[in-house]
Each structure stands twice: as C-alpha cells, then as structure tokens.
Amino acid sequence: MRNAGGILILSFLLASCGGGSSGSAPTAQPTIVNPVIAISDASVIEGDTGTATLSFNVTATASPPAGGSIADASVDFSTNADSADAGSDFTARSGTLLIPSGTTTLTIDIEIVGDTLEEADERLTVTLTNPSNATLSRASAIGTILDDDAVASTTGLDTRPDNQTCIAPPRPTADASVALTDAYPSLPDLTAPTKLLLEPGANPRWFVLQKTGQIITFSPNAPGAASEFLDLNDTRNLRTNSEGGLLGMAFHPNYPTTPEIFLSYTVNHTSPAMRSVISRWVLDDLNNPGAGSREEVLIEINQDFDNHNGGDIDFGSDGFLYIGLGDGGSGNDPRQRAQDTRHLLGAMLRIDIEGTGAGYAIPPDNPFAGNPQCGPSANANDCPEIFAWGLRNPWRWAFDGATDA
Secondary structure, X not given: OOOOOOHHHHHHHHHHOOOOOOOOOOOOOOOEEOOEEEEOOEEEEOOOOXXXXXXXXXXXXXXXXXXXXXXXXXXXXXXXXXXXXXXXXXXXXXXXXXXXXXXXXXXXEEEEEOOOOOOOOEEXXXXXXXXXXXXXXXXXXXXXXXXXXXXXXXXXXXXXXXXXXOOOXXXXXXXXXXXXXXXXXXXXXXXXXXXXXXXXXXXXXXXXXXXXXXXXXXXXXXXXXXXXXXXXXXXXXXXXXXXXXXXXXEEOOOOOOOOEEEEEEEEEOOOOOEEEEEEEEEOOOOOOOOOOXXXXXXXXXXXXXXXXXXXXXXXXXXXXXXXXXXXOOOOOOOOOHHHOOOOOOOEXXXXXXXXXXXXXXXXXXXXXXXXXXXXXXXXXXXXXXXXXXXXXXXXXXXXXXXXXX
C-alpha cells in the first residue's frame, strides 16, 4: 500500500501530528512592578551603659495593576561615620536587605554604645546602594544619637576671693529708687525702636532702627531735627508680627569711605509666612539716600515661626560679617533646627562680603567651608555659612573690644 519512495505516507504522518496553527491567541503574562525604596531618619537616646538600638525604617511602595504583582527586591546598605565614631559610638554595619514581594516596611538596626560622657548629640548615616528590581527615592538617612549625660554644675565660687579694694556699697533701703535721665528730651517719639548705633567717623550721628522698617538719624547736638534715613517698606513688604521687623544693622568696616550699610529684617512670605533677609545697601548719598541707592540681597532664610528669629549682625575684627539667627521659634525648638547644620537657623553665620560683587564668599576656616552655599530652607549638605550652632535666639550680642571674643 505504499508508493515507491514512501513519500505520501510520510507527508500524511507529518500533517496528522500538527504543525499548523490552531487559531488561538497567546496567553498574556502578568505585570510585575518594581517597588520604590526609601529610608527615613532615626534617633535614639544613647544610654549610660550597654547598647541601644537605632532603627532606620526602610519602606517599599508599589502599585501594581489588577492581576499584577510586586517583584522580589533587594538593596545594599552601609553605615558611615559623621560626628559619631564607628567602634566607640556605634557598631558599623553593611549588608544586603532582602525585600520579598508585598513587603512594605523593614528596619536596619544599628547598635549604639552607651557612655557617661557629656557631649553634643552625634550623627551617623546609613546609605542604600545597588537596588535590584527596585528604584531608590531616598538613598541616605541621618541617625542621631541623643546624649543623656550631664555633669554637676561647676558654676559659682568654692571660696570667697580676698578683696580689699572693690567693696560693694551698702544695701539700699526698701524705699530706694532708681533715677532715669532723658539724654535727648527734644528727640521726637520713636516707634518700637529695636537698635541704636553710632555712625563711624567724624561728627557721628545716631542711627535708630524701628521695628516697622524705618531708620531714623539724628545728631547728638540737634536731636530735635531727627529725620528718616531709609524706609524699607518703600521697596519691601516687612513682616513685623511678634519678634519680626527691622532687627539689625552694621556699617561697612571701611565706612564712610565705602558707603555701604548692611541690614537684617523679616518679610512676609508664603509657606512659610516669614522669611529673614540679610542685604547690602550701596548708598548714593550718606546724608539723604535717594533713588541711586541700591539693595543687594545676600542671604534669605525661611523662618518656621514668628519668634526666635535672631536678627543682630556685626563685623568682627577679621572683616567678616557675623549674622545671628534664632532656632525658628515656637517652644523647645520642636523641629530641632539649632542642631541641624543643614539649616541656617539656630546658628551664628560668618561670611566674607569683600571682593564678591553682589554675593559673598565663605571664610576658609568656617567648619563646613567647601560645601555649596545654603538657603533659604533645607539643604543637602552642612551649610558653609555656619560658624557656630546650637543657639536659641541670638537677639543681641557684641564683640569684646579687649579680647575680640
């Protein structure tokens, strides 16, 4: 029943085994979504002995479509010393964090070593790298080790010093009073004065800052002829709520040869409501500044609240401009600005205003010199403008003429 070559039988067998299309569509594969990973800042009280655990939360978020799923993921992590030292303050760690499908939160635990040393709060960082089947939205977090140690107060005198020349006067009687003398009785009434400065140079005038934004000048020999020198409200929308307003002023170190003054004040702003401004004013006339005078804004700083805004400014003998800023307000520094050197709040700033045109430079011996300039709000790095930090509200301060401290 076959032909000579068997070809027909072979063709029939191949056809009956398949090889043709059935006409059905291919099965759709389910969608697999990679999660987005972020790590959050953390803090822990150090303790005196033993160890404490500093736990960083790592979140993985994803929104797969109907019928889809989330990929198994992983990410590497490592600790990095900042002001805290690996070994003495914490135990360094590194490794890989496995994130099974559907997991939303995991922790990375770092062992903190307790001690009884009185010291500032210390910081370390944890950094995420090399995500697998995932992307990173925040790859680094700061861990703060909160110091809980204190020492007994050492203030006061252990023994009374022998003093034969400086004798305290007798204790005043119950009906004693203090007499006040009006130095300038002919001076017109002022509105909420915030600072009084004597102009450098011959025949100096007094400069009075008013909270509402005006600078008033008068001669000690003719106080009744006081006049308005500048009104910031002509060009700026000052915010005078609570502790805001025109707060500080400094003359250029080479004034009046260099006709410049520097001002510190607060303005209305949106989110947040108050912003501090530090600016240079180049004057066209030292007696009556006019339209030729110009303002050059140096730094702007967002304020969290309408109190503890600092505001004083002055030049040191080093020629640098020092700027005092409060912690941003409210009670007990709720946002911990004074200990966060990525913000300009709660700090004494120091900048170089010479030879910079309309800007400023960073003195090379500032603690964080070399980092990008900061402002007006949160910054990625420690701010190079900061000279000292941890301050509540440097509203008024001065340099000691004898020690320059």
